[in-house]
Amino acid sequence: MKKFFALSAVLWLFTACSADSSSDSASGPSTGQGGSLARFTIANDHLFAVNDNSLNVFDISNPANAIYLSKHSLFTTVETIFARDSNTIFIGSTSGMFIYDVSNAPNVERLSSYQHVVACDPVVANEDYAYVTLRSEQNSNFCWRSVNQLDIIDIRDLRNPQLVSSFPMVNPRGLGIYGDTLLVCDNGLKVLDVSDPLSLELLDVDEDFDAFDLIPYGDLIIAVSEDGLSQYRFRNGKLNLLSKL
Protein backbone atom coordinates (compact mmCIF):
# COMPACT_ATOMS: atom_id res chain seq x y z
CA MET A 1 0.00 0.00 0.00
CA LYS A 2 2.83 2.38 0.87
CA LYS A 3 4.41 1.63 -2.47
CA PHE A 4 1.16 2.48 -4.16
CA PHE A 5 1.02 5.85 -2.48
CA ALA A 6 4.65 6.59 -3.29
CA LEU A 7 4.01 5.66 -6.90
CA SER A 8 0.92 7.81 -7.12
CA ALA A 9 2.83 10.70 -5.61
CA VAL A 10 5.51 10.36 -8.28
CA LEU A 11 2.90 10.03 -11.02
CA TRP A 12 1.12 13.04 -9.63
CA LEU A 13 4.30 15.11 -9.80
CA PHE A 14 4.72 14.20 -13.44
CA THR A 15 1.12 14.88 -14.38
CA ALA A 16 1.12 18.13 -12.42
CA CYS A 17 3.89 19.40 -14.68
CA SER A 18 2.31 18.30 -17.92
CA ALA A 19 -1.40 18.85 -17.36
CA ASP A 20 -2.57 22.14 -18.76
CA SER A 21 -6.27 22.07 -19.35
CA SER A 22 -9.49 20.78 -17.87
CA SER A 23 -10.95 20.00 -21.27
CA ASP A 24 -10.00 17.09 -23.40
CA SER A 25 -7.19 16.92 -25.92
CA ALA A 26 -6.83 15.67 -29.45
CA SER A 27 -5.66 12.32 -28.12
CA GLY A 28 -9.18 11.54 -26.91
CA PRO A 29 -11.29 12.44 -23.95
CA SER A 30 -9.95 12.11 -20.45
CA THR A 31 -12.17 14.70 -18.81
CA GLY A 32 -15.12 16.54 -20.30
CA GLN A 33 -16.33 20.10 -20.29
CA GLY A 34 -19.29 21.67 -18.56
CA GLY A 35 -21.05 24.98 -18.96
CA SER A 36 -20.37 28.03 -16.81
CA LEU A 37 -23.20 27.17 -14.42
CA ALA A 38 -21.56 23.87 -13.48
CA ARG A 39 -21.07 23.07 -9.83
CA PHE A 40 -18.77 20.11 -10.55
CA THR A 41 -15.38 20.37 -12.15
CA ILE A 42 -12.30 18.19 -12.48
CA ALA A 43 -8.71 19.38 -12.18
CA ASN A 44 -5.88 16.86 -12.21
CA ASP A 45 -6.94 13.90 -10.10
CA HIS A 46 -9.55 15.75 -8.11
CA LEU A 47 -13.23 16.36 -8.44
CA PHE A 48 -14.41 19.65 -6.98
CA ALA A 49 -18.08 19.99 -6.14
CA VAL A 50 -19.54 23.20 -4.75
CA ASN A 51 -22.93 23.43 -3.14
CA ASP A 52 -24.65 25.67 -0.69
CA ASN A 53 -21.64 27.24 1.03
CA SER A 54 -19.04 24.50 0.69
CA LEU A 55 -16.30 23.30 -1.61
CA ASN A 56 -16.03 19.50 -1.51
CA VAL A 57 -12.88 17.76 -2.76
CA PHE A 58 -12.70 14.15 -3.96
CA ASP A 59 -9.68 12.13 -5.03
CA ILE A 60 -10.44 10.45 -8.36
CA SER A 61 -6.93 9.25 -9.22
CA ASN A 62 -8.69 5.91 -9.54
CA PRO A 63 -11.64 7.24 -11.55
CA ALA A 64 -13.93 4.40 -10.48
CA ASN A 65 -13.57 5.38 -6.86
CA ALA A 66 -14.30 8.88 -5.60
CA ILE A 67 -12.66 9.31 -2.21
CA TYR A 68 -14.11 12.16 -0.19
CA LEU A 69 -11.13 14.13 1.08
CA SER A 70 -12.17 17.48 2.43
CA LYS A 71 -14.81 20.11 2.77
CA HIS A 72 -14.03 23.81 2.80
CA SER A 73 -16.55 26.31 4.07
CA LEU A 74 -16.86 29.43 1.95
CA PHE A 75 -19.27 31.36 4.19
CA THR A 76 -21.38 32.49 1.28
CA THR A 77 -23.81 30.86 -1.13
CA VAL A 78 -21.79 29.22 -3.86
CA GLU A 79 -23.24 29.04 -7.34
CA THR A 80 -20.66 27.89 -9.87
CA ILE A 81 -17.13 26.55 -10.28
CA PHE A 82 -14.78 26.96 -13.23
CA ALA A 83 -11.40 25.27 -13.63
CA ARG A 84 -9.29 27.63 -15.71
CA ASP A 85 -6.38 25.21 -15.67
CA SER A 86 -5.24 22.28 -13.60
CA ASN A 87 -4.04 24.52 -10.77
CA THR A 88 -6.56 27.32 -10.64
CA ILE A 89 -10.29 27.31 -10.01
CA PHE A 90 -12.71 30.21 -9.95
CA ILE A 91 -15.80 30.06 -7.78
CA GLY A 92 -18.82 32.24 -8.38
CA SER A 93 -20.89 33.01 -5.30
CA THR A 94 -23.68 35.35 -4.40
CA SER A 95 -21.20 37.76 -2.85
CA GLY A 96 -18.23 37.59 -5.15
CA MET A 97 -15.63 35.62 -7.06
CA PHE A 98 -13.03 33.49 -5.33
CA ILE A 99 -9.78 32.32 -6.88
CA TYR A 100 -8.25 29.14 -5.47
CA ASP A 101 -4.93 27.43 -6.04
CA VAL A 102 -5.75 23.71 -6.04
CA SER A 103 -2.34 22.40 -7.05
CA ASN A 104 -1.92 20.89 -3.58
CA ALA A 105 -5.42 19.43 -3.27
CA PRO A 106 -6.98 18.35 -0.96
CA ASN A 107 -5.36 21.39 0.54
CA VAL A 108 -6.67 24.41 -1.32
CA GLU A 109 -5.44 27.95 -0.95
CA ARG A 110 -7.64 30.96 -1.47
CA LEU A 111 -5.53 33.38 -3.49
CA SER A 112 -8.02 36.20 -3.53
CA SER A 113 -11.62 37.21 -3.57
CA TYR A 114 -13.34 39.87 -5.57
CA GLN A 115 -16.37 41.17 -3.73
CA HIS A 116 -19.37 42.80 -5.25
CA VAL A 117 -23.00 43.45 -4.49
CA VAL A 118 -25.28 40.51 -3.84
CA ALA A 119 -26.04 38.86 -7.13
CA CYS A 120 -26.00 35.53 -8.95
CA ASP A 121 -22.88 35.14 -10.93
CA PRO A 122 -21.13 32.54 -13.02
CA VAL A 123 -17.52 33.25 -13.93
CA VAL A 124 -15.18 32.23 -16.75
CA ALA A 125 -11.57 33.26 -17.17
CA ASN A 126 -8.58 33.21 -19.48
CA GLU A 127 -4.97 34.07 -18.71
CA ASP A 128 -5.57 37.79 -18.30
CA TYR A 129 -9.19 38.41 -17.43
CA ALA A 130 -12.11 36.95 -15.55
CA TYR A 131 -15.62 37.62 -16.83
CA VAL A 132 -18.44 37.64 -14.31
CA THR A 133 -22.11 38.22 -14.94
CA LEU A 134 -24.14 39.70 -12.12
CA ARG A 135 -27.84 39.17 -12.24
CA SER A 136 -30.79 40.17 -10.13
CA GLU A 137 -33.39 37.47 -9.95
CA GLN A 138 -36.89 38.30 -8.88
CA ASN A 139 -38.00 34.87 -7.73
CA SER A 140 -35.08 33.84 -5.60
CA ASN A 141 -34.30 34.40 -1.96
CA PHE A 142 -30.59 34.45 -2.71
CA CYS A 143 -30.20 36.94 -5.51
CA TRP A 144 -31.92 40.14 -4.61
CA ARG A 145 -31.38 43.92 -4.64
CA SER A 146 -28.74 43.86 -7.29
CA VAL A 147 -27.83 44.78 -10.79
CA ASN A 148 -27.58 43.21 -14.22
CA GLN A 149 -24.09 43.66 -15.59
CA LEU A 150 -20.92 42.10 -16.91
CA ASP A 151 -17.74 42.76 -14.94
CA ILE A 152 -14.31 42.31 -16.50
CA ILE A 153 -11.60 41.75 -13.91
CA ASP A 154 -7.86 41.86 -14.48
CA ILE A 155 -6.44 38.66 -12.98
CA ARG A 156 -2.88 38.75 -14.28
CA ASP A 157 -1.99 38.86 -10.59
CA LEU A 158 -4.25 36.15 -9.18
CA ARG A 159 -3.68 37.46 -5.68
CA ASN A 160 -4.86 40.93 -6.56
CA PRO A 161 -7.81 40.99 -8.98
CA GLN A 162 -8.75 44.45 -10.22
CA LEU A 163 -12.02 45.56 -11.79
CA VAL A 164 -11.33 46.88 -15.29
CA SER A 165 -14.78 47.63 -16.61
CA SER A 166 -18.50 46.97 -16.18
CA PHE A 167 -21.16 46.84 -18.86
CA PRO A 168 -24.92 46.88 -18.38
CA MET A 169 -26.78 43.70 -19.25
CA VAL A 170 -30.47 42.82 -19.41
CA ASN A 171 -30.68 39.52 -17.56
CA PRO A 172 -27.33 37.73 -17.93
CA ARG A 173 -26.88 34.03 -17.18
CA GLY A 174 -24.11 31.70 -18.34
CA LEU A 175 -21.15 32.73 -20.44
CA GLY A 176 -18.17 31.31 -22.29
CA ILE A 177 -14.88 32.58 -23.63
CA TYR A 178 -13.40 31.64 -26.99
CA GLY A 179 -10.19 33.55 -27.73
CA ASP A 180 -11.06 37.25 -27.79
CA THR A 181 -14.73 36.44 -28.10
CA LEU A 182 -17.09 36.34 -25.15
CA LEU A 183 -20.44 34.61 -25.51
CA VAL A 184 -23.06 35.73 -23.02
CA CYS A 185 -26.56 34.41 -22.42
CA ASP A 186 -28.44 37.67 -21.98
CA ASN A 187 -31.97 37.70 -23.40
CA GLY A 188 -30.66 35.70 -26.31
CA LEU A 189 -27.16 34.59 -27.12
CA LYS A 190 -24.77 37.51 -27.56
CA VAL A 191 -21.32 37.46 -29.14
CA LEU A 192 -18.98 40.18 -27.90
CA ASP A 193 -15.50 41.11 -29.06
CA VAL A 194 -13.58 41.61 -25.80
CA SER A 195 -10.12 42.25 -27.27
CA ASP A 196 -10.38 45.71 -25.71
CA PRO A 197 -11.78 45.20 -22.20
CA LEU A 198 -12.70 48.89 -22.01
CA SER A 199 -14.82 48.87 -25.12
CA LEU A 200 -16.87 45.84 -26.10
CA GLU A 201 -18.24 45.34 -29.55
CA LEU A 202 -21.41 43.34 -30.20
CA LEU A 203 -20.57 41.07 -33.13
CA ASP A 204 -23.74 39.03 -33.35
CA VAL A 205 -26.78 38.00 -31.36
CA ASP A 206 -29.41 35.27 -31.62
CA GLU A 207 -32.40 36.94 -30.02
CA ASP A 208 -34.67 34.00 -30.78
CA PHE A 209 -32.89 31.61 -28.46
CA ASP A 210 -33.10 32.48 -24.77
CA ALA A 211 -30.03 30.50 -23.71
CA PHE A 212 -29.09 30.16 -20.04
CA ASP A 213 -25.76 28.42 -20.50
CA LEU A 214 -23.29 27.35 -23.17
CA ILE A 215 -20.18 25.34 -23.90
CA PRO A 216 -17.66 26.71 -26.41
CA TYR A 217 -15.77 23.81 -28.00
CA GLY A 218 -13.40 25.21 -30.58
CA ASP A 219 -15.64 27.05 -33.03
CA LEU A 220 -18.65 24.95 -32.03
CA ILE A 221 -21.01 26.69 -29.61
CA ILE A 222 -23.41 24.43 -27.73
CA ALA A 223 -26.12 26.48 -26.01
CA VAL A 224 -29.07 25.44 -23.88
CA SER A 225 -32.30 27.22 -22.99
CA GLU A 226 -35.18 26.17 -20.74
CA ASP A 227 -36.83 24.42 -23.66
CA GLY A 228 -34.17 23.55 -26.20
CA LEU A 229 -30.61 23.08 -27.34
CA SER A 230 -29.05 25.07 -30.20
CA GLN A 231 -25.66 24.50 -31.75
CA TYR A 232 -23.76 27.05 -33.81
CA ARG A 233 -20.61 27.23 -35.85
CA PHE A 234 -18.82 30.43 -34.94
CA ARG A 235 -17.02 32.01 -37.91
CA ASN A 236 -15.93 35.56 -38.67
CA GLY A 237 -17.77 36.92 -35.66
CA LYS A 238 -21.07 35.36 -36.69
CA LEU A 239 -23.16 32.55 -35.26
CA ASN A 240 -24.28 30.06 -37.90
CA LEU A 241 -27.07 27.85 -36.57
CA LEU A 242 -26.33 24.17 -37.16
CA SER A 243 -29.15 22.42 -35.37
CA LYS A 244 -31.85 22.59 -32.74
CA LEU A 245 -32.96 19.86 -30.41
Place this chain on the structure above:
Amino acid sequence: MNYRTIPVLLSFLLLGSCYPQDWDYYYPDSAYKPILMERSQLESSVKLIDPQSINNFGKIYRYGDILFINEKYEGIHIIDNADPVNPVNIGFITIPGNIDIAMKDGYIYADNAVDLIVISYDGQNVQVVDRNRDIFPELPSPDGYSSSDLDNRPENTIIVKWKEE
Protein backbone atom coordinates in the same frame (compact mmCIF):
# COMPACT_ATOMS: atom_id res chain seq x y z
CA MET B 1 -37.19 34.96 37.75
CA ASN B 2 -34.70 37.52 38.92
CA TYR B 3 -33.80 40.89 37.50
CA ARG B 4 -30.74 39.53 35.77
CA THR B 5 -32.77 37.42 33.40
CA ILE B 6 -34.92 40.30 32.26
CA PRO B 7 -32.32 41.89 29.94
CA VAL B 8 -31.69 38.42 28.48
CA LEU B 9 -35.37 37.87 27.80
CA LEU B 10 -35.66 41.39 26.48
CA SER B 11 -32.83 40.81 24.03
CA PHE B 12 -34.52 37.62 22.83
CA LEU B 13 -37.66 39.61 22.22
CA LEU B 14 -35.72 42.24 20.30
CA LEU B 15 -33.87 39.64 18.25
CA GLY B 16 -37.12 37.85 17.65
CA SER B 17 -38.63 40.97 16.21
CA CYS B 18 -36.00 40.87 13.44
CA TYR B 19 -37.39 37.53 12.34
CA PRO B 20 -41.14 37.98 12.58
CA GLN B 21 -41.87 34.96 10.39
CA ASP B 22 -40.67 31.47 11.23
CA TRP B 23 -40.49 28.47 8.91
CA ASP B 24 -43.94 27.26 9.85
CA TYR B 25 -45.23 30.48 8.49
CA TYR B 26 -42.87 30.63 5.52
CA TYR B 27 -43.11 27.09 4.34
CA PRO B 28 -46.61 27.11 2.84
CA ASP B 29 -45.50 30.08 0.74
CA SER B 30 -43.27 27.89 -1.39
CA ALA B 31 -44.76 27.24 -4.78
CA TYR B 32 -43.17 23.79 -4.66
CA LYS B 33 -43.76 20.55 -2.82
CA PRO B 34 -40.95 18.07 -1.98
CA ILE B 35 -41.08 14.55 -3.43
CA LEU B 36 -39.56 11.94 -1.10
CA MET B 37 -37.93 8.63 -1.98
CA GLU B 38 -36.79 5.82 0.29
CA ARG B 39 -33.04 5.41 0.40
CA SER B 40 -33.19 1.79 -0.74
CA GLN B 41 -35.13 2.88 -3.80
CA LEU B 42 -32.76 5.78 -4.43
CA GLU B 43 -29.82 3.40 -4.45
CA SER B 44 -31.38 0.98 -6.92
CA SER B 45 -32.81 3.46 -9.38
CA VAL B 46 -29.83 4.35 -11.58
CA LYS B 47 -30.47 2.72 -14.95
CA LEU B 48 -29.85 3.19 -18.65
CA ILE B 49 -33.16 3.34 -20.51
CA ASP B 50 -34.41 4.22 -23.99
CA PRO B 51 -34.19 7.83 -25.20
CA GLN B 52 -36.74 10.09 -23.53
CA SER B 53 -38.21 13.33 -24.75
CA ILE B 54 -36.48 16.31 -23.16
CA ASN B 55 -38.96 18.32 -21.14
CA ASN B 56 -36.94 20.32 -18.66
CA PHE B 57 -33.52 21.25 -19.99
CA GLY B 58 -30.91 21.46 -17.25
CA LYS B 59 -27.16 21.80 -17.33
CA ILE B 60 -25.08 20.50 -20.22
CA TYR B 61 -21.80 18.59 -20.27
CA ARG B 62 -19.65 17.55 -23.21
CA TYR B 63 -17.44 14.47 -23.19
CA GLY B 64 -15.75 13.89 -26.53
CA ASP B 65 -18.58 13.66 -29.06
CA ILE B 66 -21.16 12.83 -26.43
CA LEU B 67 -23.33 15.58 -25.02
CA PHE B 68 -25.20 15.09 -21.75
CA ILE B 69 -28.26 17.17 -20.97
CA ASN B 70 -29.60 17.09 -17.44
CA GLU B 71 -33.33 16.60 -17.02
CA LYS B 72 -33.77 18.46 -13.75
CA TYR B 73 -34.05 16.06 -10.79
CA GLU B 74 -34.54 13.05 -13.11
CA GLY B 75 -31.25 12.12 -14.77
CA ILE B 76 -29.27 12.74 -17.94
CA HIS B 77 -30.10 12.49 -21.62
CA ILE B 78 -27.29 11.07 -23.75
CA ILE B 79 -26.86 12.81 -27.10
CA ASP B 80 -24.56 11.50 -29.82
CA ASN B 81 -23.11 14.76 -31.08
CA ALA B 82 -20.49 13.44 -33.52
CA ASP B 83 -22.37 15.45 -36.17
CA PRO B 84 -23.58 18.69 -34.51
CA VAL B 85 -25.82 19.30 -37.54
CA ASN B 86 -27.69 16.16 -36.59
CA PRO B 87 -27.46 15.41 -32.85
CA VAL B 88 -29.12 12.12 -31.94
CA ASN B 89 -30.81 11.37 -28.63
CA ILE B 90 -29.56 7.86 -27.88
CA GLY B 91 -30.51 7.14 -24.28
CA PHE B 92 -31.29 8.28 -20.78
CA ILE B 93 -29.69 7.51 -17.42
CA THR B 94 -32.19 7.76 -14.58
CA ILE B 95 -30.61 9.47 -11.56
CA PRO B 96 -33.18 10.74 -9.05
CA GLY B 97 -32.31 14.16 -7.65
CA ASN B 98 -29.65 14.84 -10.28
CA ILE B 99 -28.55 18.35 -11.25
CA ASP B 100 -24.82 18.19 -12.05
CA ILE B 101 -22.32 15.82 -13.61
CA ALA B 102 -18.65 15.68 -14.56
CA MET B 103 -16.81 12.90 -16.38
CA LYS B 104 -13.34 11.38 -16.53
CA ASP B 105 -12.00 8.27 -18.28
CA GLY B 106 -15.45 6.81 -18.91
CA TYR B 107 -16.76 7.45 -15.40
CA ILE B 108 -19.56 9.87 -14.64
CA TYR B 109 -19.67 11.72 -11.31
CA ALA B 110 -23.19 12.72 -10.45
CA ASP B 111 -25.23 14.02 -7.57
CA ASN B 112 -27.92 11.47 -6.76
CA ALA B 113 -29.86 13.76 -4.41
CA VAL B 114 -27.64 13.94 -1.29
CA ASP B 115 -25.16 11.29 -2.51
CA LEU B 116 -22.23 11.59 -4.87
CA ILE B 117 -22.14 8.53 -7.12
CA VAL B 118 -19.70 7.22 -9.72
CA ILE B 119 -21.26 5.59 -12.79
CA SER B 120 -19.30 3.59 -15.33
CA TYR B 121 -20.54 4.26 -18.85
CA ASP B 122 -19.14 2.49 -21.90
CA GLY B 123 -21.83 3.47 -24.40
CA GLN B 124 -23.81 0.28 -23.78
CA ASN B 125 -24.18 -0.16 -20.06
CA VAL B 126 -24.23 1.88 -16.90
CA GLN B 127 -23.33 0.68 -13.45
CA VAL B 128 -22.99 2.50 -10.15
CA VAL B 129 -19.47 1.60 -9.04
CA ASP B 130 -19.15 3.90 -6.03
CA ARG B 131 -21.42 5.85 -3.72
CA ASN B 132 -20.55 8.53 -1.15
CA ARG B 133 -23.63 8.93 1.03
CA ASP B 134 -24.98 12.19 2.47
CA ILE B 135 -22.32 14.45 1.00
CA PHE B 136 -24.66 17.20 -0.10
CA PRO B 137 -27.41 18.97 1.80
CA GLU B 138 -30.93 18.13 0.74
CA LEU B 139 -32.16 19.77 -2.44
CA PRO B 140 -33.59 23.20 -1.69
CA SER B 141 -36.76 24.21 -3.47
CA PRO B 142 -36.28 26.27 -6.63
CA ASP B 143 -37.68 29.29 -4.82
CA GLY B 144 -35.18 28.95 -2.01
CA TYR B 145 -37.08 27.07 0.71
CA SER B 146 -35.54 24.31 2.78
CA SER B 147 -37.15 21.17 4.11
CA SER B 148 -35.58 21.25 7.54
CA ASP B 149 -38.87 21.15 9.38
CA LEU B 150 -41.07 19.01 7.21
CA ASP B 151 -43.73 17.52 9.47
CA ASN B 152 -44.39 13.79 9.76
CA ARG B 153 -41.57 12.89 7.47
CA PRO B 154 -41.15 9.10 7.00
CA GLU B 155 -37.79 7.70 8.10
CA ASN B 156 -35.00 6.98 5.65
CA THR B 157 -36.45 9.21 3.00
CA ILE B 158 -34.65 11.67 0.80
CA ILE B 159 -35.94 14.60 -1.21
CA VAL B 160 -35.41 13.79 -4.89
CA LYS B 161 -37.29 16.67 -6.45
CA TRP B 162 -39.57 19.62 -5.92
CA LYS B 163 -42.80 19.76 -7.79
CA GLU B 164 -44.76 22.89 -8.53
CA GLU B 165 -48.00 22.77 -6.58
